[in-house]
Structures are given as structure tokens and as C-alpha cells.
Amino acid sequence: MAIVKELETPEGVRRKLEISSTQTLERIAEFEVATAEDVNHAVEVARKAQESWGALPIAQRTAVLQRALGALLEKQEEVMDLVVGETGKARQEALMMEIWAAADVMHFYAKNAARFLKPESLKLHGIMRFLKKAHVEYHPLGVVGVISPWNGPFILSVNPTVQALMAGNTVILKPSEVTPFSGRFVLDIFQAAGLPEGVLQVVLGDGETGAALTASSVDKISFTGSVATGRRVGVACAENLIPCSLELGGKDAMIVCADAELEFAAAGAVGGSCLNSGHYCCGTERVYVVDSIADEFIERVVENTKALRQGKEGEYDVGSVFWDKQMSIIESHMQDALDKGAKVLAGGRRNPNLEGLYYEPTVIVDCTHDMDIIAEETFGPIVAIIRVKDEQEAIRMANDTRFGLGGNVWTKDSRRGARLAAQLKTGSGCVNDMTMTFGVPEAPFGGRKESGVSQVNGKKGLQNYCHAMPIIVDRLGGRQAPKMYPYTKESFEGMQKTLNFLWGTRIGRWLA
Ligand code: NAD
Numbered sequence: 001m002a003i004v005k006e007l008e009t010p011e012g013v014r015r016k017l018e019i020s021s022t023q024t025l026e027r028i029a030e031f032e033v034a035t036a037e038d039v040n041h042a043v044e045v046a047r048k049a050q051e052s053w054g055a056l057p058i059a060q061r062t063a064v065l066q067r068a069l070g071a072l073l074e075k076q077e078e079v080m081d082l083v084v085g086e087t088g089k090a091r092q093e094a095l096m097m098e099i100w101a102a103a104d105v106m107h108f109y110a111k112n113a114a115r116f117l118k119p120e121s122l123k124l125h126g127i128m129r130f131l132k133k134a135h136v137e138y139h140p141l142g143v144v145g146v147i148s149p150w151n152g153p154f155i156l157s158v159n160p161t162v163q164a165l166m167a168g169n170t171v172i173l174k175p176s177e178v179t180p181f182s183g184r185f186v187l188d189i190f191q192a193a194g195l196p197e198g199v200l201q202v203v204l205g206d207g208e209t210g211a212a213l214t215a216s217s218v219d220k221i222s223f224t225g226s227v228a229t230g231r232r233v234g235v236a237c238a239e240n241l242i243p244c245s246l247e248l249g250g251k252d253a254m255i256v257c258a259d260a261e262l263e264f265a266a267a268g269a270v271g272g273s274c275l276n277s278g279h280y281c282c283g284t285e286r287v288y289v290v291d292s293i294a295d296e297f298i299e300r301v302v303e304n305t306k307a308l309r310q311g312k313e314g315e316y317d318v319g320s321v322f323w324d325k326q327m328s329i330i331e332s333h334m335q336d337a338l339d340k341g342a343k344v345l346a347g348g349r350r351n352p353n354l355e356g357l358y359y360e361p362t363v364i365v366d367c368t369h370d371m372d373i374i375a376e377e378t379f380g381p382i383v384a385i386i387r388v389k390d391e392q393e394a395i396r397m398a399n400d401t402r403f404g405l406g407g408n409v410w411t412k413d414s415r416r417g418a419r420l421a422a423q424l425k426t427g428s429g430c431v432n433d434m435t436m437t438f439g440v441p442e443a444p445f446g447g448r449k450e451s452g453v454s455q456v457n458g459k460k461g462l463q464n465y466c467h468a469m470p471i472i473v474d475r476l477g478g479r480q481a482p483k484m485y486p487y488t489k490e491s492f493e494g495m496q497k498t499l500n501f502l503w504g505t506r507i508g509r510w511l512a
Contacts, residue, residue, distance in 0.1 A: 049198030067193035088320030140168030153179030250405025253398035266300035272434035330380035404448035
């Protein structure tokens with residue numbers, strides 16, 4: 001992400017932020033921070049626009065999404081230029097994580113939203129089934145506020161926005177102040193697709209604007225970001241009694257079993273840790289390797305890490321750290337680990353050959369659970385390794401954390417791998433792969449413990465942008481109103497008899 005600086009502005013004028021490149025340290029742009037009044041005005045506009053957008057047949061909404069996907073493919077170079085400029089990530093990571101992933105989710109919801117949101121008939125049980133029929137309709141919530149982070153500035157803005165829009169809501173998107181223009185580009189592709197005015201609006205700003213959005217009269221907040229901010233957002237939504245999804249930080253563990261294919265596991269450890277310069281919520285932050293194969297595994301990890309090319313021009317594998325504040329966190333976690341006895345086998349410092357914010361891809365061993373590099377989210381290009389006696393010890397240690405986003409297990413026995421992955425107290429798990437769970441749109445995605453609340457993605461995620469409204473209809477077609485009064489001794493005894501028959505006899509239980 002970029003380097004963010006507050007500019008001096010006179011009293012009573014909107015605050016201004018300036019962002020600079022992490023690759024060159026040169027100024028990129030400045031922008032005004034949207035105020036609470038700006039946000040409240042946007043909510044009013046969105047509320048009006050929602051009436052007609054929400055009333056459109058879903059086929060018309062998905063047609064807009066299809067056109068937006070076409071616009072994304074046309075403008076992909078522009079999006080990549082913006083993302084690489086604001087973050088410093090490798091261009092292929094911008095292609096893979098921002099464009100490819102966005103195209104995939106846009107296509108997925110364009111194809112499936114109508115099916116996921118179709119009214120569902122409910123099969124009633126007991127004697128009620130003779131008297132009533134019921135179905136559930138998925139109604140839009142109204143106006144949804146989307147707040148996104150800097151590490152996947154385009155995809156993490158586009159994914160919740162697409163889901164909220166397809167469910168018939170209007171959206172106010174607030175991208176991170178570190179990557180404002182990559183986030184705002186979501187509006188460009190939807191405008192190019194002919195999205196009606198007011199259906200999607202973007203407000204730029206920092207925490208002040210985000211807090212104003214959570215305090216406004218929106219009907220749901222979809223938040224992706226850190227645990228600390230997520231907690232604040234959750235409290236604000238509780239005050240307003242509105243739902244929120246909180247997709248928060250992680251500390252994913254990788255477990256390398258004694259029978260793992262070491263060539264792939266080593267490549268997986270390096271890829272999982274260094275992808276996106278290590279700034280990936282489901283990135284591998286801790287590696288537990290079984291002692292019997294640890295030496296060979298570590299040797300391969302070091303070899304792979306040293307082969308990575310870091311840079312900003314031409315072909316390179318690992319880009320810059322996206323944000324100056326993240327660099328301070330990485331450096332402080334590394335120093336803490338070294339002070340407590342960990343050893344660096346590769347990297348372990350800022351890259352001396354590159355100006356800008358570059359931290360060398362790093363391998364660090366002999367890590368322990370009292371180190372920040374194992375206990376806190378580091379979010380840097382670092383493979384942090386711990387040796388364990390066996391897989392059960394690895395599971396126990398992997399679960400010894402306040403985070404619970406994802407985790408991965410490496411073994412030649414995929415069934416055993418799935419059984420081990422299911423023992424992780426995390427939102428999701430992978431076997432012989434890493435970082436995948438966000439990339440499978442069918443899979444509901446969300447963290448446990450401090451890594452989040454609620455789930456996004458897939459059928460369940462899309463339905464979470466709706467109110468599921470059951471409609472219960474009497475089968476007698478209004479020809480006979482339910483008779484309740486007067487309550488009498490006879491009506492009481494009749495009801496009690498039926499109760500005892502229904503749940504107190506075999507035939508009754510079969511009927512009920
Ligand atoms: P952050 O919490 O600092 O900021 C996230 C967003 O919240 C930004 O747009 C910011 O301006 C806004 N914000 C700040 N204060 C606010 C407030 N009081 N009210 C409302 N909004 C406010 O997070 P970040 O540093 O941008 O992102 C990195 C974090 O996001 C990491 O912890 C990472 O793991 C996490 N993340 C999680 C997922 C996931 O799906 N679980 C995905 C990507 C990133």
C-alpha cells in the first residue's frame with residue numbers, strides 16, 4: 001500500500017490525505033476525506049435509488065454485472081497499473097488476485113444469483129402441513145456499507161459490492177485510505193456497464209469516513225480489515241441494531257506431515273508466506289513441520305526463498321511492503337523473535353539494493369509461541385518455522401491462538417489430511433494447497449474466534465445480504481378464519497388431549 005500523509009488544511013475545510021508510492025517513495029496523489037455529511041447524503045441518494053434497483057427482475061441486475069465483467073476485461077491493464085502503483089505488488093499478483101479473482105466472482109454471481117435468491121418452499125412438519133403452506137423470499141436489506149482494506153484493494157471491494165448489488169441492495173463503498181483509487185475503480189467498471197445513478201457510490205477517506213458510514217442509517221455493514229477496527233465496527237453496528245459481516249485478520253498455520261511431498265510442501269510454504277508480499281489474510285504465517293523431515297524441508301524452503309526475485313521493474317516475484325506502518329510491524333516482530341532466540345536462514349532485513357519499502361523474503365526457524373511473529377499477525381514475506389514431534393502436536397499448537405481464519409495440511413494421504421484439517425479451529429481449511437479458500441466462491445468464507453463474524457461468499461453469503469422472509473399461507477384459502485375464542489374448559493381439555501396423543505403415542509409421533 002502506499003505511504004499515507006495528512007496534509008495541512010485550514011479549519012472547517014475537508015481534511016486531505018496524500019499517498020506516495022512504496023516502490024519509489026514519490027507522491028502519487030492527494031484526496032479529500034469524506035465527512036459525516038457527505039456520507040449521510042450518499043445514504044439518502046442510495047435509499048432513493050434502491051427502490052427501483054431492488055424492484056428490477058434479477059435477470060436485469062445480472063445483465064449489468066455481465067457487462068461490468070466485460071468492462072473489467074477491457075480495462076484490466078488500467079486496474080493493474082493502479083493497483084501496482086498503490087501497493088507495489090508484483091504485476092502477476094495484481095492479475096491473479098485482483099483481476100482473475102474478480103472476473104471469477106463476477107461471472108459466478110451473474111450465473112448463479114437468480115438461483116441462489118429464488119423463493120424456496122418450506123416443507124412443514126406435523127399436522128401443520130395439512131393446514132398451512134410456506135415459502136421463504138429473499139428481500140434486499142436496503143443500503144449496504146462496504147468497508148475494504150488495502151491488501152486486496154480491488155478484489156476486496158468488488159466481491160462484497162457485487163454480492164450486495166445482486167441481492168438488490170444499493171451500496172456505499174469506502175475503500176482503504178492507502179489504496180483509494182484501486183478501490184474506487186469498481187465504480188468505473190459498473191458505470192461503464194450502465195449501472196443506474198446512485199446504485200453504487202464511493203466515499204474516499206480514512207477511519208473518520210468509515211466510522212461515519214457505520215454510524216449512518218445504512219442497513220448492513222460488510223467490513224474487511226483488522227481485528228481492532230472490526231471490533232469497533234461491530235460495536236457501532238450493535239448500537240444501530242444492524243447486521244454486519246466482519247472479515248478480520250488471521251494467523252494461518254501450515255502443518256507439514258511426516259509423509260508430505262517435500263518439494264511441493266516447501267514451495268507451498270514459500271508461496272503461502274510470500275504471496276502478495278505476505279499481506280494476505282489467509283497467508284501462511286506459521287509453519288509446523290514434523291521433526292523427522294524438518295531438516296530436508298527447511299533446506300528446500302531456504303533454497304526456494306533465496307531464489308525469489310524482488311523488485312519493481314521487469315520480471316520479479318515479490319514486490320514491496322504495501323504500507324509504511326506494516327513495515328514497522330514486520331521489523332518489530334522480527335526483532336522480537338531474534339531477541340527471544342530465533343535464527344534467520346534467509347533474508348531478515350530490508351532489501352539494501354532497492355529504494356522504497358522492500359523487506360527481503362525471509363526464513364526464520366526456532367520460533368516459539370511467546371514470540372510476536374507467532375502470536376500476532378505479521379503480514380510480511382516471512383516463513384516462520386517451528387519443529388514439532390508429530391501431527392497431533394502440530395494441531396494443538398496451530399489451535400493455540402486467538403485467530404481462526406484458515407489453515408493448511410500437507411500429506412500424501414489426502415483423507416487423513418482432510419481429517420486433520422477438520423481439527424483446526426478455523427473458518428476453513430486446505431489440504432495440499434494454501435490461500436485457496438477465498439478463491440472458491442462456492443465456499444462460505446469467514447473466520448472463527450477473533451478472525452471474524454458471519455460469512456460471505458457462495459449461496460449462504462449472498463443470502464446474508466438479504467432478509468429471508470417466510471410467508472405462511474393458510475390452505476383453506478380464507479374461507480374459514482382460525483377460531484380461537486372463547487377459551488373454555490372443553491377447548492382446553494381438547495387441546496391437552498391432542499397434545500398427549502401427538503407427542504405421547506407412537507402413532508401420534510409418526511403423524512407429528
Ligand atoms: P484496518 O482495519 O486498518 O482498515 C480497514 C478499513 O477500515 C479501512 O478502509 C479503514 O479506513 C477503515 N476504518 C478504520 N477505522 C475505522 C472505523 N473506526 N470505523 C470504520 N472503518 C474504519 O485494516 P487494514 O490495515 O486496511 O487491512 C489489513 C487487515 O485486514 C489485516 O488484519 C488482514 O488480515 C485483514 N483482512 C482480512 C480479510 C478477510 O477476509 N478475513 C481479507 C483481507 C484483509
